[in-house]
Amino acid sequence: MWSRVLRAVGVSGGLARGLFTMQLKTVEFESLFTDGLKTVAELFSKNKYELRIAGGAVRDLLSGKQPDDVDFATTATPDRMKELFQAAGIRLINNKGEKHGTITARVNNQNFEITTLRVDVVTDGRHADVQFTTDWQADAQRRDLTINAMFLDLDGTLYDYFDGYEDLKNHKVRFVGDPSQRIQEDYLRIMRYFRFYGKVAKEAGDHDPKALKSIKQYAKGLAGISGERIWLELKKTLVGNHAAHLINLMYDLDVAQYIGLPVIEGNLEELNKVCKNAHHHSPKPMTVLSALFRTQDDVLRLDLRLKISKEEKQLGLFIVKYRRDLIKADGADPLKPYRDFIIDSREPDVQSRVCELLKYQGEEKLLKAMEQWSIPRFPVSGHDLRRIGIVSGKEIGTMLQELRNTWKKSGYLMDKEELLSMVKSP
The missing domain is CATH 1.10.3090.10 (cca-adding enzyme, domain 2)
Structure with missing residues (x-):
């Protein structure tokens, strides 16, 4: 169930700012509130840090789906998160993503992956140097697609800065802001565009012309992206909707030659x-x-x-x-x-x-x-043939093949006794 709250309009960072909020109250959303999440939420709230659901889980919840994975974003820095969790006696695991702002905590046998809000300082099309921020819109602005740039507060409030909810309702896939800029920040976003088109769009061919123009212009950038990263996105495209259309489009936009097709x-x-x-x-x-x-x-x-x-x-x-x-x-x-x-x-x-x-x-x-x-298991073995007096290895091999062919012709129904009855003892 939704109720509309507000819409505020302004301008920030060269992008039209249109904060749109709504209140979400669904069974899928409420089911996320395990004892583990309640513990984490209380810890952040008590220490006056904001914590919201981010990315794909928001998209799934808005679509009435139960998310497979739930990622969180926060205004707390990674160091501060570590302090909070350690003081509360909560175990931290797999913190390889810490330099990018991600901390993973394990609470009540459940993992919580939480990332500090960030902005890209330097990008080279493959990697980004990031700087932490407390500005939710700035973090949303650095994301790839509008449908992936929304946040959901734990009180059910949706925060949507770039019309992601409208695009999701209308089955549209658009880059946040200027497609060329988003793609040049990370060329893998070309493959993510195709993947999410197959996930969200109802009709083949209902593309944003600016997105297609930018993809064609910067397709060569995929040559510098690792094969493993490309394959992860391509696999999901192949088993999504409109797969044939999207692969044809990869050829039309000169993408195919850079991804091994x-x-x-x-x-x-x-x-x-x-x-x-x-x-x-x-x-x-x-x-x-x-x-x-x-x-x-x-x-x-x-x-x-x-x-x-x-x-x-x-x-x-x-x-x-x-x-x-x-x-x-x-x-x-x-x-x-x-x-x-x-x-x-x-x-x-x-x-x-x-x-x-x-x-x-x-x-x-x-x-x-x-x-x-x-x-079915072929019921005769070389040992069975030896027991009836056939000792030559070559003869055993030939006889086993003849019996196997007979067994196959029977529809694999003949049993051992029936097959061995056809063998002439020496």
């Missing part, structure tokens, strides 16, 4: 088809992205740029290799080629990869059956 030979037609096939089946990011690749070398080149995981690399190589060769056969059991492949394969986690392949191919019914299928 095939520049000339990218198969966008295949990508469009796979996105349509797989979207409703929760595909893995690499399942979708594999559609762009014409050869396995494209997967290897992507790995060189983005440093994808071994599992992601193997999935990409698997799909590119088998998407044409491993297809359903005509007949009463269209799943049989996939089952036989799994039975014969020595690759780890092969059933999971076959499921991703079926998503890629748009085989909805086969996917459901495959997900429910338990891999």
